[in-house]
Amino acid sequence: MTAVIRAHAEQRYQDQLHRLKAADTALAPPGWALSPGAVRRFICGDTALDIPRKYYGEDALVERAIVSLMGNNGLMLVGEPGTAKSMLSELLSAAISGNSQYLIQGTAGTTEEQLKYSWNFALLLSGGPSLEALLKSPIYQAMEQGKLARIEEITRCPQEIQDVLISLMSEKSLSIPELGIAIQAKPGFNLIATANLLDRGVNDMSSALKRRFNFETVPVLKDPALERQLILSQVSQRLADEGQDLKLDEALVDLLVQVFHDLRNNMGSQAMEATLSTAEAVNIVHGCALHSLYWQQPMHAAQLVQQMHGTLIKDKADDVKKLAHYLDAVARDRPGWQDFFLAGKALWMR
Numbered sequence: 543m544t545a546v547i548r549a550h551a552e553q554r555y556q557d558q559l560h561r562l563k564a565a566d567t568a569l570a571p572p573g574w575a576l577s578p579g580a581v582r583r584f585i586c587g588d589t590a591l592d593i594p595r596k597y598y599g600e601d602a603l604v605e606r607a608i609v610s611l612m613g614n615n616g617l618m619l620v621g622e623p624g625t626a627k628s629m630l631s632e633l634l635s636a637a638i639s640g641n642s643q644y645l646i647q648g649t650a651g652t653t654e655e656q657l658k659y660s661w662n663f664a665l666l667l668s669g670g671p672s673l674e675a676l677l678k679s680p681i682y683q684a685m686e687q688g689k690l691a692r693i694e695e696i697t698r699c700p701q702e703i704q705d706v707l708i709s710l711m712s713e714k715s716l717s718i719p720e721l722g723i724a725i726q727a728k729p730g731f732n733l734i735a736t737a738n739l740l741d742r743g744v745n746d747m748s749s750a751l752k753r754r755f756n757f758e759t760v761p762v763l764k765d766p767a768l769e770r771q772l773i774l775s776q777v778s779q780r781l782a783d784e785g786q787d788l789k790l791d792e793a794l795v796d797l798l799v800q801v802f803h804d805l806r807n808n809m810g811s812q813a814m815e816a817t818l819s820t821a822e823a824v825n826i827v828h829g830c831a832l833h834s835l836y837w838q839q840p841m842h843a844a845q846l847v848q849q850m851h852g853t854l855i856k857d858k859a860d861d862v863k864k865l866a867h868y869l870d871a872v873a874r875d876r877p878g879w880q881d882f883f884l885a886g887k888a889l890w891m892r
């Protein structure tokens with residue numbers, strides 16, 4: 543068991559990164575800890591080195607993302623919430639830079655200082671501007687050390703703040719007029735940004751900034767078999783991290799995958815407002831597993847219904863009607879779905 547709730551990717555996968563490094567005979571780009579091929583194996587898996595797959599989806603997407611980071615442009619991962627954009631950005635930085643912590647979370651309140659640098663005011667007042675009084679932003683540190691920096695949810699930042707990145711990306715330097723100097727980025731520096739398509743359009747980004755990034759759309763998983771495999775592997779991993787050992791009820795996972803698949807694809811006007819991403823599915827199964835462990839009950843469809851309620855419905859009352867409709871129209875007659883139907887009926891068809 544680890545002593546923190548969530549270790550950084552480079553800590554969690556330290557052994558795997560060592561194995562990849564030891565076996566890595568290919569050329570690594572300047573400033574990179576691993577060759578592009580080894581980075582790909584870290585994310586897409588390698589049986590010979592006992593590296594499990596971490597991103598489930600198109601390997602070509604991962605390859606393109608790695609290639610983008612070798613060039614002058616940054617990498618922009620866009621897609622719906624819960625499609626593993628943040629996960630990919632963390633894994634890429636852990637493998638390429640050995641450090642995924644130069645991270646800025648974009649918000650409506652993100653300031654230029656947070657992207658560049660600010661000052662320790664006590665030192666500034668007592669001694670005037672100096673390197674000692676400078677507080678370096680994660681991007682500043684990444685430039686200085688030749689590492690990747692990550693910006694999450696970039697489209698949530700006001701546009702004029704986003705545009706600070708334009709000169710930074712084209713000049714690969716950051717000037718500090720107060721000191722009359724500019725720091726120049728070392729090889730290995732680049733940016734990975736993520737943007738959620740549902741939050742606020744990527745259109746809110748200026749075209750000048752868009753030109754500095756290669757865009758990669760991370761899709762929602764379409765293949766139920768892959769989603770099933772992902773859920774089983776990630777929930778087992780989470781339980782193992784928590785020091786728990788539980789045999790997951792695979793039939794229940796199959797049922798959930800099918801429900802998600804139906805709700806995403808076949809509901810037409812009954813489409814739910816809730817985000818039905820793989821991330822939600824993982825959380826639901828994890829919740830069921832915890833319920834079953836700590837109340838010492840076998841995993842059961844009733845837990846699934848309760849977890850679905852808490853994870854999906856949130857404040858969207860209309861979605862309850864849609865779930866009720868789904869139960870009535872689809873789930874009622876499915877063989878083996880009786881428990882799910884009855885538990886759902888009790889909660890959603892009152």
Ligand SMILES: Nc1ncnc2c1ncn2[C@@H]1O[C@H](COP(=O)(O)OP(=O)(O)O)[C@@H](O)[C@H]1O
Pocket residue numbers: 596597598599621622623624625626627628629630736763772776820821822824
């Ligand atoms: N294609 C996928 N491969 C692996 N894990 C995935 C995938 N899609 C979703 N997940 C799961 O969803 C979680 C949340 O994803 P996250 O990176 O936070 O999404 P985003 O940043 O796109 O909103 C991941 O940690 C992972 O458990």
Ligand SMILES: [Mg+2]
Pocket residue numbers: 627628629694736
């Ligand atoms: Mg994210």
